Amino acid sequence: MKELLEILARALVDNPDAVQVNQEEKENAIVLELRVAAEDMGKVIGKQGRVARAIRTVVRSAGGKLGKRVVVEIVQ
């Protein structure tokens, strides 16, 4: 799922090398922290968060069978 989030983010931003994803396994959730270059924040969030919502939908769907909640956090 980390790889999936990286692929999605890299395709959307101007600075693909600055994309970093950190995956953390918690008891009942998998937390993915996405970091991008400051000027690319808007590109992964989108108007009214549409891009972020689409990213979350796809990543959650990919992790659906794991029985854990998948959380995508976009961090500064």
Add this chain to the structure above:
Amino acid sequence: MSTKEAMGKTVEEAVAAALAELGVGREEVEVEVLEEPGRRILGLIPRGQARVRVTVKQSGAEVARRFITDVMRAMGVEARVEVEQKEEFLYMNLSGNNLGKVIGRRGDTLDALQYLLNMVVSRKMGEHVRIFLDAEGYRQRREESLIRLAHRVSERVKRTGNRVVLEPMTPHERRIIHTALQNDRQVYTLSEGEEPYRKVVVTLRR
């Protein structure tokens, strides 16, 4: 993506050399000038050479196929990707087993992928590219079932006189319901609420 660097006495000559090596036409590439040929001063200092980098442009279909293939691999889904260009639109269809993950609940994952695909390809191509993504004919089936739902609901509204609020739908799905009932003289349809929870309401026409 194939790229070639070439030199020549002028930029034009360098580009021509690169095109000859790549075997493509001028309109199929992007040219980056790395070095302009130097100015000759009083005919004493020899002119420097022009150096260019020529890159073959990918088509929208290729960029789209690449992106969706990478995404599906990372999702652990195996599927065949078909791309068809009709007028200015690209139609992509995925076929394979277990495409449930790609479609999602009521097609929400398919819609999300389609949205991202449009963003990514338009950005890469530097122009707005409209792409429709389907998996195993899901959208066609969904459209048929929405039309059946519309007729069923309109019958219920006529029978009971009560308005019926449908579940939240995407703009495209709501349009299918509105269109299915637009010629029905006894009921009329409208949308209520805010995206992404906007719903179609079917009521008696008065």
